[in-house]
Amino acid sequence: MPLSCSQLSVNYGRRRALHGFSLTMAKGEIRALIGPNGSGKSTALQALAGLIKPSEGKASIESVAVASMSRKAIAKKLAFLPQQPVAPDEMTISQLVRQGRFPHVGLFRSYNRQDEQAIEWALESTGLKQLANRTLQELSGGERQRAWISAALAQEAGILLLDEPTSFLDIGYQVEVLDLVHRLSRERGVTIVMAIHDINQAIAISDRISLLEKGELRFDGDPRELAESGLIEKTFRVKGKFVEVGPGKPPHFDVDLLKLLDTGAQIPGRET
Template identity: 45%
Template structure:
């Protein structure tokens, strides 16, 4: 099961953010969206999840227009974690993660054995078993983010869309989340589409890279293929180079912004 986007034009009101973008996810792989802020990554994720109707073009899930899928059936196939989800008041960690089972049990359906197993598994995978009775509102930003990821995992879909899920995490938990997604992709054939701010993480964990700029797709392919171009330097307006690290992992070292006297931000470090 996979998602394809064909000539997508989408946005908000009169503002067109996606401008004829087409792509197809690699099934059972980590597909990573990168690009400057405002390039359309979040809009693409919302459109691919069926939450934003395109102005023109089409999103298909298994060769069927996504708009033709019943909402509950679609929620059994695709889970989506937005960039800044609202934290519910007076809800425990376990209760929030249980929300991921809604598509499987319905509005009035009670928790069954399989639902409890899915919640327990998601909590264990995200290191939150000991937090299950804690209030979500009392957690740190990083802990809350892990709870939302657990809710997405509890949904047990074959496709998971995540909009910069590592933003509020420290470096150790960032790597834990990405390693978890990589493990699920490889061992459970999970198809992941994830937007990442850290270029080094995109190169390290991405099986397929989608580089966006101003609502267009500038590149799609493997990290190694991207390293044969100068597109990162062009799109991010930096001077830099690729380095091959241990185990064949690539890193991009952004040395300085182009056209400025002051050094630019480092996009990755050895």
């Protein structure tokens, strides 16, 4: 198992942000974490990456406890992309991606042939080889997000954790990023855990979905089973239904906005 966790709990002071969270990942699997704001999605990702210490439970990479691993050892196995990563605007894509090799190169060793091949592979996998000399400030939102994913891939990590990778992107760029995520899973065998707001995107791209609410796991399983469970309407407090859009395609969740507006709801899509 590339990645797993058992009964992870995380406290922020007196507040429990995550309670008894467990998952088991297969190689090349895409797992979507969904839930309302404050449900524990980002906390779960950070705990899996070893960036925060759980109060209970443990996360493991290839059956080795993350808490027992050095940051350099973790970085060789797992790459984590936060919601809003920061780098100087004048940095080029190539320079950013080269930073992804730091866990392998270190601070005082030059890049060898294997490092250069990993960098080239990361740029090719994300479709950025021809743009490598462009600065970050020259990039579109989708290109910038792809650049960050490329830097993560240069680590040659078999596990990729993404925190809201499509947030703040226009729909075209969202599709671009999700297509890349899917190709990395299917063509490269990268295991991916992705926190995401859009329910339909989560259902369309993921092999399994974990639904969180108030730090607790409410559902973990096949996307179609979630669609049939009624938990989306209950957890997000919306009125709507899943509809079939075609043979072999995932169901699509439609919110009944007109009905809600007729009831005087102040926020479209939410019950009063």
